[in-house]
Amino acid sequence: MFLTLTVNDGSEEAVRDLLTGMSGFTRSVAFREPDEHLLCVVGIGSHLWDRLFPNLPKPRGLHPFEEIKGDKHTAVSTPGDLLIHLRSGRLDMCFELARLLGKKFEGHAEIIDEVHGFKFFDERDLLGFVDGTENPEGDKAEDAVTIGEEDAAYAGGSYVIVQKYLHDMAGWDALSVEEQEDAIGRSKLDDVEMDDDAKPANAHIKLNVIHDADGKQLQIMRDNMPFGSVGEREFGTYFIGYAKDPSVTEHMLRNMFIGDPPGTYDRILDFSTPQTGALYFVPSVDFLDDPTPRG
């Protein structure tokens, strides 16, 4: 579950207090069903950070998400003071914690967006492709997402960028499987990457594989979830990308929306429109429990 909240004026102290209680609230629900691995991640937006912690240094990468306007598609920037990302093998675990948090935050913050994601067959998204295959694992994942000595005061934290996308399923379904595979850059049925010389310049994975000056691949950790409502004809992907440096995700987004080279924007955007866009600092549990910088 993904909850986006805005914090009411005057509720800064109450919210600071509530944040120090987040680990405890999570334990209250998680402890009863340990096998369901309930996790709660909290992200703090740039404006809220300035209100909550005016006397602390700002985490280096924390700033409001800036809109990215391409020739055809725009990555919008939308409000959000807090992001609460709840994960578990079972929705009732997430729902119970969300209910508890809803009560605690009542009168102090408004939940302005709530998405209940679900796992879809084979780890696929609603476009029908396996999503998450090339996520880093183990030490590589930890290295991709965890702030280290470069910002010692906030070591152990991370950054997260979220975008709630809605898909034009009729348009997508009108493409042949080959055209869909060209849009992603992998085969649909068996999820195999296309050869480099066969991959179109506007394929999703062509634009999202990026490198630093030394040729090392820059990675993020995605935890995208499908969501939707059949009655509302709403079919979506909640994009969520964690990184120790949010400029990596921003670079990928510029590639997708503007193109690399400019003009070669990501083909999946012709069938996927972001309704939201926001960036948050994700403090370590130690910082949440006791908000003083380390290091």
Ligand code: HEM
């Ligand atoms: C790869 C779907 C948005 C970054 C993929 C793959 C799929 C996919 C199917 C291939 C399998 C895999 O490795 O996971 C989607 C959908 C999106 C979306 C449906 C939203 C509508 C984004 C955004 C970003 C992003 C906004 C970055 C800001 C990546 C990266 C890869 C990837 C880094 C792996 C590239 C590689 O190493 O091969 N995505 N994606 N995706 N996507 Fe997305």
